[in-house]
Structure formats: C-alpha cells, structure tokens
Amino acid sequence: MKLFLKKFTTKHNTAPFSKINLSEYKEAFIKTIELAHTEIDSIANNTETPTFQNTIEALDYAGEQLDRLSSIFFNLNSAETSDEMQKIAQEVSPLLTAFSNDIALNEDLFKRVKAVHDQKEHLTLTTEQATLLDKKFKGFSRNGALLSEEDKLKLREIDTELAKLKLTYGENVLAETNNYQLHITNEADLKGLPDGTKEIARSLAKSKDLEGWIFTLDFPSYLPFVTYVENRELRKEIAIAAGRKSFQNNEFDNQLNVKNIVALRHKRANLLGYASHSHFVLEERMAQDPEKVKSFLNDLLEKAKPAALKEFSELAAFAKEIDGIEQLQKWDGSFYAEKLKQKLFNLDDELLKPYFKLENVLNGAFIIAEKLFGIKFKEVFDLDKYHQDVTTYEVTDENNNFVAVFYADFFPRKGKRNGAWMTSYKPQYVKEGVNERPHVSIVCNFTPPSETKPSLLTFNEVTTLFHEFGHALHGMLADTIYPSLSGTSVYWDFVELPSQVMENWCYEPEALALFAKHYETHEVIPQHYVEKIKESASFLEGMATLRQLSFGILDLSYHAKVQEITDVKEFEKQAMAFANLYPDVAENCMSTSFSHIFQGGYSSGYYSYKWAEVLDADAFAYFQEKGIFNKDVATKFKENVLSKGGTELPMELYKKFRGQEPKVEALLKRAGLL
Incomplete structure (x- = not known):
C-alpha cells in the first residue's frame, strides 16, 4: 500500500507492476482518497482571497497519487484482470464516485472557483489558463454545484x-466472450480456413488438453473463421454466439443494465437542467447539440445509403451466382465480401499477411513518427511490465531528450478485454518547473505467433495498429502545463483525429516501402499489391459507412430524448431499421455488448468516429498536397494538434494547422461516395 503514497523510485517513475499486490489495492485507494481529500480541503478552506494560482491551478494538481493509482488499477482491470480484481473494482468504484461527488458538490470549493471565474475578464491569463478556468467552473456547474442539498x-x-x-x-460482456468456444474435431469442417489461423486454433485446443481445433469470440479467432470457413452452418453458429453476448437471459444478461443505465443518465441530465443525456454530453463537444449531430449523420446517410444498397445487391447476386444462396445472412457477409474482393482485385489477406510481420509494422510506425515528428523509439528491458507479452520503449527527440515511455501489448489472453485501445499510466504536465513526461500504452488483440510463424497481421490489423499509435502520439507529444488539459484530454469528437489520420500512411507506397517486407524473403511488398490495396480501400465503403452511421444513430436514439424502454431488442430494431440490409437474427442484440456506449466514454459520442473521419480526410489531403513526409505540414500538425491537448477549442487548433475549417468533400472523395 505504501507503494502508492509517494513517487515511485523506479526509472522514469514508471509503475512497479511486479511489486503490486492485489490485496493492497483497496487500502491504497482508501488512503490516497484521504490524501486527496486533505489537499482539496486545504484549497477550499484557504483564508486568502481566491486567485487562479491558489484555487484553479492548485485544484488541477491535487490528488496526483490517487490519479496514478486509479490509472494503473483500471488499466490493468482492462488488460490483465481476474475475478479478484473485478471484485476490488466493484468495491472501489463507489468510493471513487463518492470522492468525485465530494469535490463537485463542495460548496466552499465552488465559491472559490466561482469567485475566480467571476473576475475572469480582469485577469491576465494565457489561453491555456483561461481554458482551465472555464473547465474547472463547468466541472462544478455541470456536476451539480448549483443544485439544492436534496x-x-x-x-x-x-x-x-x-x-x-x-x-x-x-464484466458480463467479458464473461460471455470467455465462456464461449467452438470445438471442432473434423478438419473437413475447416475447409477454406488459412493454415496460420488453423495452427493457432490447434495450439489453443492443445493448451486445453483437447484434440482438434478451438475457436473463440476473440477477434483474431472469430474474424478469420467467418471470413474463410466454407461450412455455412458453422459460420452461422459462431456468428450467432458473437451476436448474443449478454442477451441470453442468464446471469450475464445486460438487458436490464442497458435500461437502467439509459434511465439513470436521463434522470441525471434532467436533474442538472438538460433536456437529455445527449444535450448534456454534446455541450462539451465540437458538435454542440443532438440536432447538429443528427443533421451530420443524416447528411452522410443520404450519400451512403444508395451506395450501400447497390453494393449489397451486388454482393447478394454474387453469392447466388457462385453458391446459389437465395438469401444473404449476417454470417455470409464477410465470407462473400472476401470472395468478391478476391475476384475484383485478386487480393486477399492471406496474400498480404507475409508482408506484415508485427515487428516490422511496429517499426514502420516508429520510422514514420521519426520522419514526421523527429522522435526515436528504443526498446528497453529495464522497465517493469505487467505481462511477459508487453514490450517497453524509451522515446527521445532529435536532441536525445527523454519524451515518453511507451508500452505495447498485442495479443489476446483470458484476462484481457476484446478490441484495441490506447491508454496512459501517467500524464504529461509541468509542475514546479519540471516537465513530467507521459507513460503511454497501446493494447490490441492481434493474431499471435504460432509454432511455425511469427505474428503476421491482416491489413485491417495494420491499420488498427497505426490507429492506436496515432492516439499514442497524441499522448506522448503532449506539451501543456496542466494535467487535465494534456494529451488526449480533448473533446471526444476531436480525439479520433490523430488516430484516424495516421491510418492514411498505411495506403501510401512511400510509407509501405519502409515496413511492408516479406517475413522470409525480406522482399518489399510488390507495387501491384500496393495499387490493389489503394483500389480496394473503398470496396463496400457504402455498406461500411451505413453500418457506422447505424451505431451512431442507435447511440443517439438511446440518449437524445427521455423515454421508457420496455424491450431492448425491439428498441434497437426500430432505431436501426433504416440500415437493415440483412434479415434480423432473433437471438442477437447489439446493445447488450455495445461496450463503447454503455461501459466506455462514447455515450452520445459514437458519431465522433465519422466526425473525425471528415477531419482526418481533410488533414491528410493537406499532407498529400505538400508531400506525405512534408516536415512543415508535420510540424504544424505536431505544434497545433498533437502537443496542444485540450488547451484551446478544437476548431481553433484545427484552423491553425490547416488554415481553414475541414471540408466534408475530402471524406466523400476518399470513400468513393461523391
């Protein structure tokens, strides 16, 4: 427990993972909450006149030990959890919520913050200080400081x-993911499946003392299965299993949780004086209100839906032509899309994978970051890590100054949730003249190495790695004064810009030549493959866009107006009816495992992926115009976007980089929807 009460004595003050004892977490939380309370009380009870320094700034630096403990604990609860850890999470979450509320509802503290805010016009503040003052004031007003005691x-x-x-x-979604396995003993059932995927499935079966092959709902296992396995019944079985997570009327069912979360969010928003949860959330977004988001999504829908319908009918006709399929089902989509892609472009993931060895792709991301932003990555072996799969790096600038610690964690395992994400173990900020540098991590679930092959990535996994690496750059290159404005602490519809813009380099011959090399022959990816990758980039883009828009509209349907939800499945069906291409599957419901909006921070914000795509397409068009490794454009991006965090309004930062507001045409052109 004492471990968390002071600065770590480790190199770069990194988390001493191997010294952390699970049994000490709860007491450490209690103690660090007490310490944070003491710091907050000393600000609230200060008898001096409230100033920016003794109130606003002091508040932003308060609770440093608690923040550090929380980030370590909850990051590990996502990447390396256990039953015991989940139990601790259930015990400490109410303590942390109570602490947050103690601050938000502390009248003496709010009076001091309000006193500084009231004299804002007469203070000489930097842009960053003015932003922090507004953020702190809203942090109180938007969290109940103006409410009655009751x-x-x-x-x-x-x-x-x-x-x-x-x-x-x-926890329910994770349990349902872990509880399912498809055990196959007849190799004929796996016809069409690539050897590499088969080998990994055999290793998994072996590790469980079983004959044959095991497939799970982890993405690197699930996706190749529904994409390549010719046995339609087996594709159906695993696809239905994926779609019914936490929708099985068992102990892990999330239907009631969905209803309760939605109802409580609405109740909270109304209590604070907002028409809905969406109105509350979007006040602090670039989009500003639900009407603007609806209009943005509907505008894209108008462009995408005709293309999606045309693509779907072509896909259905293709499936009928080659296999006599009368009605295309959800478990057919990936399978026939892959077949059609091979026919049209003579390109498939199995052809490309040998050129995308994980280590080479990661190194490629490092080289591109060095060319653009002047930073170097060096693998080091003297930093503690929480699992043997994790690799650790020191990041330095052109003058060899220390920039950041970078952790990479790439393979699926039992205690790790699905998906891919970037996170931080320590933010960047400046305190007492010292620029504290960040510790940033990316966590993915990629195809692991097998007994005979290294980890070879699908092209989709390549873009995922670059995506999360873009978030990591946003965290690592942060250069702000205050921790709450640093790195990815920006509006949620701006946070995806650095990640999505980085994906663009994966399609550029000049960039691919740096890392796309055959893992055995070291031959650079042939130019005709690169051309096919670019050509196929907008393949079935109408359908993909319609799918993304349907998720954004479902999110708004739950959160943009107060309503009684009697049946989660029925509600979802109505909300997404406009996007239905495939027949409904009665056993499936997306809402019960839509973790982005019900567990993560994307409620009323799922639209932001598309919003950020407009930003990223427009931003990359600028790079293309000047050269994809143009140092001037890269420096503008680094100085006005990556290093600035949330110190200014996002649109102002974007205009400083680009010289203009983004144009939606750049996205439509790239997606082939113009």
Missing part, C-alpha cells in the same frame, strides 16, 4: 449506481 444527494445516488452498472455491464 438534489445533490439524488445526484450522488445516481452516480454511485451508474458506476456500478457500467462495471457490471463490462
């Missing part, structure tokens, strides 16, 4: 309940 109590109850529900929701 309503403050109601808010506390809602927040405590929501924290528990979101945790339970995530």
Whole structure:
C-alpha cells in the first residue's frame, strides 16, 4: 500500500507492476482518497482571497497519487484482470464516485472557483489558463454545484449506481466472450480456413488438453473463421454466439443494465437542467447539440445509403451466382465480401499477411513518427511490465531528450478485454518547473505467433495498429502545463483525429516501402499489391459507412430524448431499421455488448468516429498536397494538434494547422461516395 503514497523510485517513475499486490489495492485507494481529500480541503478552506494560482491551478494538481493509482488499477482491470480484481473494482468504484461527488458538490470549493471565474475578464491569463478556468467552473456547474442539498444527494445516488452498472455491464460482456468456444474435431469442417489461423486454433485446443481445433469470440479467432470457413452452418453458429453476448437471459444478461443505465443518465441530465443525456454530453463537444449531430449523420446517410444498397445487391447476386444462396445472412457477409474482393482485385489477406510481420509494422510506425515528428523509439528491458507479452520503449527527440515511455501489448489472453485501445499510466504536465513526461500504452488483440510463424497481421490489423499509435502520439507529444488539459484530454469528437489520420500512411507506397517486407524473403511488398490495396480501400465503403452511421444513430436514439424502454431488442430494431440490409437474427442484440456506449466514454459520442473521419480526410489531403513526409505540414500538425491537448477549442487548433475549417468533400472523395 505504501507503494502508492509517494513517487515511485523506479526509472522514469514508471509503475512497479511486479511489486503490486492485489490485496493492497483497496487500502491504497482508501488512503490516497484521504490524501486527496486533505489537499482539496486545504484549497477550499484557504483564508486568502481566491486567485487562479491558489484555487484553479492548485485544484488541477491535487490528488496526483490517487490519479496514478486509479490509472494503473483500471488499466490493468482492462488488460490483465481476474475475478479478484473485478471484485476490488466493484468495491472501489463507489468510493471513487463518492470522492468525485465530494469535490463537485463542495460548496466552499465552488465559491472559490466561482469567485475566480467571476473576475475572469480582469485577469491576465494565457489561453491555456483561461481554458482551465472555464473547465474547472463547468466541472462544478455541470456536476451539480448549483443544485439544492436534496438534489445533490439524488445526484450522488445516481452516480454511485451508474458506476456500478457500467462495471457490471463490462464484466458480463467479458464473461460471455470467455465462456464461449467452438470445438471442432473434423478438419473437413475447416475447409477454406488459412493454415496460420488453423495452427493457432490447434495450439489453443492443445493448451486445453483437447484434440482438434478451438475457436473463440476473440477477434483474431472469430474474424478469420467467418471470413474463410466454407461450412455455412458453422459460420452461422459462431456468428450467432458473437451476436448474443449478454442477451441470453442468464446471469450475464445486460438487458436490464442497458435500461437502467439509459434511465439513470436521463434522470441525471434532467436533474442538472438538460433536456437529455445527449444535450448534456454534446455541450462539451465540437458538435454542440443532438440536432447538429443528427443533421451530420443524416447528411452522410443520404450519400451512403444508395451506395450501400447497390453494393449489397451486388454482393447478394454474387453469392447466388457462385453458391446459389437465395438469401444473404449476417454470417455470409464477410465470407462473400472476401470472395468478391478476391475476384475484383485478386487480393486477399492471406496474400498480404507475409508482408506484415508485427515487428516490422511496429517499426514502420516508429520510422514514420521519426520522419514526421523527429522522435526515436528504443526498446528497453529495464522497465517493469505487467505481462511477459508487453514490450517497453524509451522515446527521445532529435536532441536525445527523454519524451515518453511507451508500452505495447498485442495479443489476446483470458484476462484481457476484446478490441484495441490506447491508454496512459501517467500524464504529461509541468509542475514546479519540471516537465513530467507521459507513460503511454497501446493494447490490441492481434493474431499471435504460432509454432511455425511469427505474428503476421491482416491489413485491417495494420491499420488498427497505426490507429492506436496515432492516439499514442497524441499522448506522448503532449506539451501543456496542466494535467487535465494534456494529451488526449480533448473533446471526444476531436480525439479520433490523430488516430484516424495516421491510418492514411498505411495506403501510401512511400510509407509501405519502409515496413511492408516479406517475413522470409525480406522482399518489399510488390507495387501491384500496393495499387490493389489503394483500389480496394473503398470496396463496400457504402455498406461500411451505413453500418457506422447505424451505431451512431442507435447511440443517439438511446440518449437524445427521455423515454421508457420496455424491450431492448425491439428498441434497437426500430432505431436501426433504416440500415437493415440483412434479415434480423432473433437471438442477437447489439446493445447488450455495445461496450463503447454503455461501459466506455462514447455515450452520445459514437458519431465522433465519422466526425473525425471528415477531419482526418481533410488533414491528410493537406499532407498529400505538400508531400506525405512534408516536415512543415508535420510540424504544424505536431505544434497545433498533437502537443496542444485540450488547451484551446478544437476548431481553433484545427484552423491553425490547416488554415481553414475541414471540408466534408475530402471524406466523400476518399470513400468513393461523391
């Protein structure tokens, strides 16, 4: 427990993972919450006149040990969890919610913050300081500081309940993912499946003392299965299993959790004076309100839907022509899309994978970052890590100054949730003249190495790695004064710009030549493959766009107006009816495992992926115009976007980089939807 009460004595003050004892977490949380309370009380009870320094700035630096402990604990709860850890999470979450509420509802503290805010016009503040002052004031006003005592109590109850529900929701999804396996003993059933995937499935079966092959709902296992296996019944079985996660009326069912989370979010928003949860959330986004988001999504829908319908009918006709399929089902989509792609472009993932050895791709991301932003990555072996799969790097600039610690964790395992994400173990900020550098991590679930082959990535996994690496650059290149404005602490519809813009380099011959080399022959990826990758980039883009838009519209349907949801499945069906290409599957419901909006931070914000695509297409068009490794454009991007965090309004930062507001045409052109 003492471990968390002071600065770590490790190199770069990194987390001493191997010294952390699970049994000490709860006591450490209690103690660091007490310490943070003491710091907050000393600010609230200060008898001096409130100033920016003794109130706003002091508040931003308060609770440093608690923040550090929380980031370590909850990051590990996602990447390396256990039953015991999940139990601790359930116990400490209410304590943290209560602490947050203690601050948000502390009248003496709010009076001091308000006193500084009231004299804002007469203070000489930098742009960053003015932003921090607004953020702190809104942090109180948007979290109940102006409520009556009775309503403050109601808010506390809602927040405590929501924290528990979101945790339970995530645990249920993880349990359902882990509880399913498809065990196959007849090799003929795997016709069409690539050897590499088969080998990994055999290793998994062996590790469980079983004959044959085992497939799971982890993406590197699930996706190749539904993409390549010719046995339609087996594709159907695993696809239905994936779609019914936490929708099986068992102990891991999330239907009631969905209803309760939505109801409590609405109740909270109304209590704070907002028409809906979406109105509350979007006030602090580039998009500003639900109407603007709806209009943005509908505008894209108008362009994408005709293309999606045309693509779907072509796919259905193709499936009928080659296999006599009368009705295309959800478990047919990836399979026939892959076959059609091979026919049209003579290109498939199995042809490309030998050129995308994981280590080479990661190194490629490092080289591109060096060319653009002047930073170097060096693997080091003297930093503690939480699992043997994790690799650790020191990041330095052109003058050899230390920039960041970077952790990479790439393969699926039992205690790790599905998907890919970037996170931080320590933010960047400046305190007492010292520029504290960040510790950033990317976590993915890629195809692991087998007994005979290294980890070879699909092209989709390549873009995923670059995506998360873009988030990591946003964290690593942060250069702000205050921790709460640093790195990825930006509006959620701006946070995807650095990640999505990085994906563009994966399609450029000049960039691919740096890392796309055959793992055995070291031959650079042939130019005709690169041309095919570019050509196929907008393959079935109408369908993909329609799918993304349907998720954004489902999210808004739950959160943009107050309503009674009696049946989660029925509600989802109505909300997404406009996007239905395939027949409905009665056993499936997306909402019960839509973790982005019910467990993560994307509620009322799922649209932001598309919003950021407009930004990234427009931003990359600027790179293309000047040269994809143009140092001037890269420096503008680094100085106005990557290093600035949330210190200014996103649109102002974007205009400083680009010289203009983004144009939606850049996205439509790239997607082939113009």
